[in-house]
Amino acid sequence: MTSEYTSDEMMAVAAARQLRDRTVCFVGIGLPSMAANLARVTSAPGVVLIYESGTLGAKPDRLPLSIGDGILADSADAVVSVPEVFNYWLQPGRIDVGFLSAAQIDRFANINTTVIGADYRHPAVRLPGAGGAPEIASSCREVVVVVRQTPRTFVDRVDFTTSVGFGRGPGDRQRLGLIGAGPRTVITDLGILSPNPTTCELTLISVHPGSTPEQARAATGWPLAVSSSLTTTDPPSERELSELHRLEASMGMT
Amino acid sequence: MAEIVSLADGVAAVVHDGDVVAMEGFTHLIPFAAAHEVIRQERRDLTLVRMTPDLIYDQLIGMGCATKLVFSWGGNPGVGSLHRFRDAVEHAWPRPLELEEHSHAGMANRYVAGASGMPFAVLRGYAGTDLPAQTETIRPITCPFTGEVLAAVSALAPDATIIHAQRADRSGNVQMWGITGVQKEAVLAARRSLVTVEEIVDRLDPQPREVILPSFAVSCVAVVPRGSHPSYTQGYSLRDNAFYTEWEAISRDRDTFLHWMDANVLHGEPIS
16 A cells, blocks of 8 residues: 655656666756665665765765755765866766756757757756766766656757757767766656667656656657557555655755 | 955955956855955956856846856756846846856866866866857867867966865964865965955864865965855854745845845945
8 A cells, every 4th residue: 555645756766766776876966866865765775875066975864955965975985076076986987877857858868957948148048057967977877867747848859958868869979979878767757768779769668657658748849659568667665755755854954 | 375364355355356256165165255245345347157156156146246157057056046147147137147158077177277287177078068069168179199089178267266164273274174175176276365264273183084275375364254154164054054945035036136135245244
């Protein structure tokens, strides 16, 4: 028997399940941090969390509000400078999984967090920008994206490529010299998408309980392919939900 | 050797109109009090440099201090948008804001190049992104040994860098610990520097994972207790998370913002 949960909670739980135990994970703040910390207290106790503030092996017992939260430094195996975290740890390919979010994501899993609108100098919406994402997307062995699925977010082509997924299709990552394999999974509030191994196009492989492929299609700005072996995501377990609620309640507490 | 000065004198000594100014602190040790003094001294036409221009630069931009921003991520961490930054970019209010935009890895390497006295740094980055097309200070470079095409980014060499640290000794040697971000590089890359500290002590007792900036590498030190508020100073003060959330409502509307700045910064007592 599973209790009530929101679609955001389903998304966080599904994202947490993507993280295998004893992997090294580069985490951004927000949904990725929520999912990675949930994984650490449920299915992946040995996961190593790296935040771009330079905290390696952070083990926060509450959810940090920012990447510079003192709990990350206090609980880390090592605290290094920001140049070091990018140059020594991320760039050479020492990180297994990068967790990212997006303001726009396209059919080849390219990510935009820079501007909405065609004109960079005169944007309709100015977004925060790149942060660590371009190099996380290029250098982690693989990438998991956590993002709510809406027609505004899931666009045929991003207005601005901040971080590269599969570029314009097969072979682009190799041509660009990107050392990581790129996005493996995109977790949304409706389901789970994964790149087609041949075309690199994002394909719906699972729907969360209560969601349908039609809903996912309606929330996607390109004709979304649906896998012939479409599954339904397991609902959150009691343990996953109670740990998630505990984390949510602890957000930013000191 | 660093001079120990008041906050007002320190800001007046290191920050001049038209300067390139970096204020660093990666969510920890953000030099808010010094930025407020820059606003009170009505510095203009600044090129502001910072990896994460959060609330501190929202305030400087909204008060019209900046003509250009060099950055890699501009948001209210954990909360949302920076409304004064967005208003400047989207509507040129209170004045147009030119952008020079990088990734964190690019900015960090630009500071390393500046601190090392090199004209540029090399990284494996930006490939396939739209950033190089918009940013003059990113160029491709071919490795002379392997032929690999990499990204070159020009060095950052600010006229002035301002940071906040836990403490200094009476000779002006600076000690900081916890998450120390890119502050060492930012100070060493700059021509002049101001470090605000929580306290001055007779002796800098060693701390785990400390970073020491020797006095001869720093221009001015000013004692400003709670100088990082609403950010935090490990061992001294906690992050005021509620204020980061409140900033969303304060900053959304121009008049509300100006009223808040007037009441809390322009006519607040300078802390020194």
